[in-house]
Amino acid sequence: MGRRILALMIKEFLAILRDKKSRVVIFVPPLIQVLVFGYAATFDLKHVPYAMFNEDSSTVSRELEAGFRGSPNFKEVARILRHSQIASLIDRKDVLMVLHIGPEFSRDMAMGRPAIIQVIVDGRNSNTALLTLNYAKTVITSFNNEFAAANGRTGPPARLETRAWFNPNLESRWFIVPGIVGLLLLVVTILVTALSVAREREQGTFDQLLVTPFRPAEILIGKALPGFIIGVGEATVIILITVFWFRVPLQGNVATLYAGVVLFLFSSVGVGLMISSLSATQQQGLLGAFLFVVPAIILSGFTTPIANMPHLIRQITYLNPMRYFMIIIRGVFLEGTPFSMLIGQFWPLAAIGLFNMVLAGWMFRRRL
Amino acid sequence: MTALKGTGGNPAASGGAGMRLRGLIRKEFLQVLRDPSSIAIAFLMPILLLLLFGYGISLDAEHVPVALVAEQPNADTDSFAGAFRQSRYFAPVVMPGMREAVAALNSRRVDAIIHIKQDFSRRMRSTDGGVIQVIVNGIDANNARLVQGYVEGVWAKWLQAEALANGEPLDIPVQVEERVWFNSELKSRNFIVPGLIAIIMTLIGALLTAMVMAREWERGTMEALIVTPVTIREVVVGKLIPYYILGMGGMVLSVVMSAGLFGVPLKGSLWVLFLASSLFLLAALGMGLLISVVAKNQFVAGQAAIIATFLPAFILSGFLFDISSMPAPVQVITHAVAARYFIAILQTLFLAGNIWPIILPNAAALLLMAGLFLGLARRKSGKRL
Amino acid sequence: MSRPDPRTATETGDIALALGRVTKKFVSGARRVDALQKVSMTAREGRVTGLIGPDGAGKTTLMRLVAGLLVPDEGTISVLGIDAVRDPLDVQSSIGYMPQRYGLYEDLSVQENLDLYADLKGVHLSDRPGRYRELMAMTGLGPFTSRFAGRLSGGMKQKLGLACTLVSPPRLLILDEPTVGVDPVSRRELWAIVYRLVRDEGMSVLLSTAYLDEAERCDDVVVLHEGRILGSGAPKTFSGPMKGRTYRVRVPSVKNRTLQERLSGQPGVVDAVVQGEAVRLVMSNAETQAVEKLVEEMEGALIEAAAPRFEDGFIALLREMRPPAARSAADTGRAVAAAAGKDGETIIKVKDLQRRFGDFYAVKGVTFGVKRGEVFGLLGANGAGKSTTFRMLCGLLPPSGGTLSVAGVDLRRAAASARARIGYMSQKFSLYGNLSVRQNLDFFSSAYGLSGSLRREMIEWAFWQFDLGPVADSTSADLPLGFKQRLAMACALMHAPDIIFLDEPTSGVDPLARREFWQRIDSLAEKGVTVLVTTHFMEEAEYCDRMAIMAAGEILAIGSPAEIKSRARTTELPEPTLEDAFIALITGTTEGVAA
Known part of the structure; x- marks a missing residue:
């Protein structure tokens, strides 16, 4: 039995790797994507372009201006002289924010009355707008504190002392890049496995296979292993890129990480074979793969938190293997979560994989 | 037999272009009507994706679980905790000590800890700071930043209310007056749903045409088709028109759902939307045609359509991730993604209105891409095998 | 102007089509294929010109070049006086071309297909009703105009394809293998239509076929082999030189198959095939004594002269290019000794077998039995239910009704090890195309559980017996069809099965390879291996001990x-x-x- 499975596995490997096109499709796009997406997928804002509209040419308002100019988060790209210019700058996306200091600013300051600075942000991208507002408030708060201290005023009350654990500088790359590991592993394994049976069906070799003394379980294992091994290999390369190129700290245990990788591959290979066993043609296999991969990516917490989803959709995410893997890989990478705390993520992966494998094996003989 | 030679002579010259085109278009429509899968791709998929993505992708954190730890609970800390309870952003849990709170943070039961230190009542009015410590789980950096902002907001609001109640206003030298244009409530759905339309149109346009053309090659009908007197332009146009109409149907459906179901306002005019969508659809169809002409095989065509259209449209288009935050080389790459131009137009058109300085250059880019893809598809698909 | 003007006719030389030293190469990966090498030929107006040759000879490439779908690397192509390289659109306006798969839209109805092609060919609306009536009358499709093309039988599809090609009467009609997979009745009808077109409408026809008996129905033939022209002219120019060299030999005490095996490969014998009640012999020269000498030791041998056929000339031509291999195909059975068992025992039993797909019965109540050591044939056109029956026997498809047993078990339910007793070779020679020949053999030998020295021995045997050594490391998808067929057979035989299932094992293979194939089958049967084979070549059925003729899911005759x-x-x-x-x-x- 072992020898036959080995022969089947070697055959699968050769079938995938002997063809130059499929070699390229399997190895090149993931590497390019991890690099490009690793840089592209970021929520971090740096150098927000803004315009200054200062109608109060006093020392104090210039000090406030300097606060913004000195912040690494902002970049002044225009100065405005007339009110009418605000709209055109924001409309055209030349600036994300306009700071408007009114003519009474220094007078109000001098009299101890609250002076107003108007912060106008472009809300088209709500996320950027929110971050921009937060950054602007930080700059103004520190200005207030310094001003109060320098002028002997009571100043604003206690500030919050904020710390972020696991990712002290709040770099979204630390969050996204490990996610990309999961994304690419899913895409590659599903593409490799979802078409493997359909391709043989179209070429007629699946019949040939079924009339040999192979048992369905042997065929299943022989078909699952190559996707699995390619997946582990690719995972290793992408994890190395994550650690050494993107410098995402790997806090946890490598063995725990690989336990997660192996179980995730097991479940996604299972889904791939399931799709494969259901489809009679490669086109159906491809559509099936597509209909699984796209929602799996969206509903995994890869880019946006699952907690933000409505209740019903949150329930659906429990069927998604990628959801569990996102928690595992981010936990191991950034928090150093130990194995024991991840068991709640491991067993659903194993269950999804097992369920799909068994069903796929059963379907091999049914759908002919 | 004279007639026979006459008609056999040169029908191409006998002005049959209109007739040929009509024949091709009618054939395509009949095929679409009889093939449930293309109807499904054109109409069912937009509905499904819009529902899934529209609800599934949200950056608005609500009811974020936070742990509240007060070292010296008293009326002030209770009142502060109340402020968290009233905020729709938070679902606070009061915990007796930091040990429990840290355990909760580590096991992800809470996303943040609000640690109120000793002497809160006394020190909260002083400027020395450090009276409240906020610890957030920084793994999801974006979410963490948003949570921080929300905590600051609750804190500022509570202080203001306290000060007012005590009749001693706060001394804040410079006050911020926020003005958020176009999306005053900062709902991420308003920003995501218009972009979603572009993603869905990419899928329909590229996937549908890529598959359909490849199918003709595989079934051998293309060979019979191109050996008739049709010109290759007629073949291409004969494919474009039906799928353009189908794609626009999907588009109208998406727009109606965006406005009706998700309540995204449409500030700009419909005809601009129509024109911009047409341009984008042409570019997407052109891309699909090009993929299928080059691949000539459904498998490669489908794979290329996923790798070359969906993933870039998702990540490199400004749909979710701001293009201006990307490193310069990546920004250059995004210029090759047609969806980026359409998403820029859509976000502006829906939320801001007909802002020509945004619409025109992006529309021009779409026109260029449509021309490029269609031209390439036309050139690659000459009447040869 | 019912006939071409005599003056123009002389000027154009009455020629519908002329190719001058046309060369076409394809590059697939690292491999270069010379599809056509310096091919020159002409086809005359008002005649049926047949392109004859096995798969891969370059027939389709030649036709595509003529239709302006491909550009030649070298050479000139003139179609009806138009340069097909420079003005493909003009050529396409005056020809009708039916590709191999008819080019029909299966999800459109008969009428809609006709309308589409009428639109594409610019047929005037007012001319259509008349033309449609003519075409429907000619093809007999009149009652089916609203049926989807995909629901038509193979013969009807082919006629519809022809009707679509003829919707605007072309001056030159090009048909690429119009009779493949079509039942004999439809084939005869098609030929009748073609000759009516030539006679009544003065059309010129260029058609390709792999059926050698069809060559004789053409006015002129051009024999193409591996991208070169072996000969051209009227069919008689091929059979003529065979005069006096063809005989029918019968020895009452010897089975025809055995006799054929003994005669082939003997000195002076070009070809020996079973034909009807005798063995047809083609000798290298016209000497009756040579034949007499061959059978002098056989008792009661009857020799009679036979009229030469086109096929005889064709085989003689091929033999000149490819002398028979040193090792004999008739040895195939030697290493594959079947398990001992009672001779005459019925090893395959099928009773009232049914298979339904939706409301369509692909097989409706089939009953037959096959004895050990018998060569049993299932005959019928595409869609007759042969392959469905076949797949049910192999356990690949569950029957909807009836019972079946192969070597005492139903392979669908039996333990996996029971499948080690059968060998299976499918229609498409299903091998792993992107694996090399050796990798395929390695895989299938392991799949059947061979190991150690036995495995090595059998792989060596396969290389030697099937002459695969020279291509051991070639990617099998790139091999010529004949090699693929041999490799497929080797893979099916390495584990010495008792029963082998062969689904259309000879389709598309050249006549020499087909002869070799049947020799192998014969030698296997001699060793007690039971052979179940499907085919749509009627003449091949002569090699079977018994056979069943199927049509529309039923057995019409058995015996x-x-x-x-x-x-x-x-x-x-x-x-x-x-x-x-x-x-x-x-x-x-x-x-x-x-x-």
């Missing part, structure tokens, strides 16, 4: 070739071929239904 032919024997047709018998059976059933 030995002689028994089946005897049913069609009439006074006008004293010695019917199997094809005649088949047609008699089919028309018999339709009459029966009508009555």
Whole structure:
């Protein structure tokens, strides 16, 4: 039995790797994507372009201006002289924010009355707008504190002392890049496995296979292993890129990480074979793969938190293997979560994989 | 037999272009009507994706679980905790000590800890700071930043209310007056749903045409088709028109759902939307045609359509991730993604209105891409095998 | 202007098509294929020119070049006086081209397909009703205009494809393998239509075929082999030189198959095939004594001279280029000794077998039995239910009704090890195309559980017996069809099965390879291996001990070739071929239904 499975596995490997096109499709796009997406997928804002509209040419308002100019988060790209210019700058996306200091600013300051600075942000991208507002408030708060201290005023009350654990500088790359590991592993394994049976069906070799003394379980294992091994290999390369190129700290245990990788591959290979066993043609296999991969990516917490989803959709995410893997890989990478705390993520992966494998094996003989 | 030679002579010259085109278009429509899968791709998929993505992708954190730890609970800390309870952003849990709170943070039961230190009542009015410590789980950096902002907001609001109640206003030298244009409530759905339309149109346009053309090659009908007197332009146009109409149907459906179901306002005019969508659809169809002409095989065509259209449209288009935050080389790459131009137009058109300085250059880019893809598809698909 | 003007005719030389030293190469990966090498030929107006040759000879490439779908690397192509390289659109306006798969839209109805092609070819709306009437009358599709093309039978699809090609009458009609997979009745009808077109409408026809008997129906033939022209002219120019070299030999005490095996490969023998009640011999020269000498030791041998056929000339031409291999195909059975068992035991039993797809019965109540060591044939056109029956026997498809057993078990339910007793070779020679020949052999030998020295031995045997050594490391998808067929057979035989299933094992393979194949089958049967084979080549059925003729999911007749032919024997047709018998059976059933 072992020898036959080995022969089947070697055959699968050769079938995938002997063809130059499929070699390229399997190895090149993931590497390019991890690099490009690793840089592209970021929520971090740096150098927000803004315009200054200062109608109060006093020392104090210039000090406030300097606060913004000195912040690494902002970049002044225009100065405005007339009110009418605000709209055109924001409309055209030349600036994300306009700071408007009114003519009474220094007078109000001098009299101890609250002076107003108007912060106008472009809300088209709500996320950027929110971050921009937060950054602007930080700059103004520190200005207030310094001003109060320098002028002997009571100043604003206690500030919050904020710390972020696991990712002290709040770099979204630390969050996204490990996610990309999961994304690419899913895409590659599903593409490799979802078409493997359909391709043989179209070429007629699946019949040939079924009339040999192979048992369905042997065929299943022989078909699952190559996707699995390619997946582990690719995972290793992408994890190395994550650690050494993107410098995402790997806090946890490598063995725990690989336990997660192996179980995730097991479940996604299972889904791939399931799709494969259901489809009679490669086109159906491809559509099936597509209909699984796209929602799996969206509903995994890869880019946006699952907690933000409505209740019903949150329930659906429990069927998604990628959801569990996102928690595992981010936990191991950034928090150093130990194995024991991840068991709640491991067993659903194993269950999804097992369920799909068994069903796929059963379907091999049914759908002919 | 004279007639026979006459008609056999040169029908191409006998002005049959209109007739040929009509024949091709009618054939395509009949095929679409009889093939449930293309109807499904054109109409069912937009509905499904819009529902899934529209609800599934949200950056608005609500009811974020936070742990509240007060070292010296008293009326002030209770009142502060109340402020968290009233905020729709938070679902606070009061915990007796930091040990429990840290355990909760580590096991992800809470996303943040609000640690109120000793002497809160006394020190909260002083400027020395450090009276409240906020610890957030920084793994999801974006979410963490948003949570921080929300905590600051609750804190500022509570202080203001306290000060007012005590009749001693706060001394804040410079006050911020926020003005958020176009999306005053900062709902991420308003920003995501218009972009979603572009993603869905990419899928329909590229996937549908890529598959359909490849199918003709595989079934051998293309060979019979191109050996008739049709010109290759007629073949291409004969494919474009039906799928353009189908794609626009999907588009109208998406727009109606965006406005009706998700309540995204449409500030700009419909005809601009129509024109911009047409341009984008042409570019997407052109891309699909090009993929299928080059691949000539459904498998490669489908794979290329996923790798070359969906993933870039998702990540490199400004749909979710701001293009201006990307490193310069990546920004250059995004210029090759047609969806980026359409998403820029859509976000502006829906939320801001007909802002020509945004619409025109992006529309021009779409026109260029449509021309490029269609031209390439036309050139690659000459009447040869 | 019913006939071409004599003056223009002389000016154009009455030539519909002329190719001058046309070369076309394809590059697939690292491999270069010379599809056509310096091919020069002409086809005359108002005649049927046949392109004859096995798969891969370059027939389709030549036709695509003529239709302006491909550009030649070198050479000139003139179609109806138009340069096909420079003005493909002009050529396409005056020709009709039917590609191999008819180019029909299967999800459109008959009428919609016709309308589409009428639109594309610019047929005037006012001219259409008349033209449609003519075409429907000619093809007999009139009653089916609203049926989807995908729901038509193979023969009807082919006629619809032809009707679409003819919707605007072309001056030159190009048909690429129009008769492949079509039943003999439809084939005859198609030929009748083609000749009507030539006679009534003055059309010129260029058609390709792999059926050698069809060559004789052409006015002129061009024989193409591996991208070169072996010869051209009227069919008689091929059979003529064979005059006096063809014989029918019969030895009452010896089975025809055995006799054929003994005769082939003997000195002076170019070809020996089983034909009807005798073995047909083609000798290298016209000397009756040579034949007499061959059979002098056989008792009661009868020799009679036979009229030469096109096929005889064709085989003689091929033999000149490819002398028979040193090792004999007839040895194939040696290493594959079947397990001992009672001779005459019925090893495959099928009773009332049914298979339904939706509301369509692909197989409706089939009953037959196959004895150990027998070569049993399932005959019929595409869609007759052969392959469905076959797949049910192999356990690949569950039957909807009835019972079956192969070597005492139902392979679908039996333990996996039971499958080690059968060998299976499918229609498409299903091998792993992107694996090399050696990798395929390695894989299948392991799949059947061979190991150690036995495995090495059998792989060596396969290389030697099937002459695969020279291509051991080639990617199997790139091999010529004949090699693929041999490799597929090697893979199916390495584990020495008792029963082998062969689904259309010879389709598309050249006649020499087909002869070799049947020798192997024969030698396997001699060793007690049971062979179940499907085919749509009627003449191949002569090699079977017994056979069943299937049509529309039912068995029309079952018995030995002689028994089946005897049913069609009439006074006008004293010695019917199997094809005649088949047609008699089919028309018999339709009459029966009508009555």
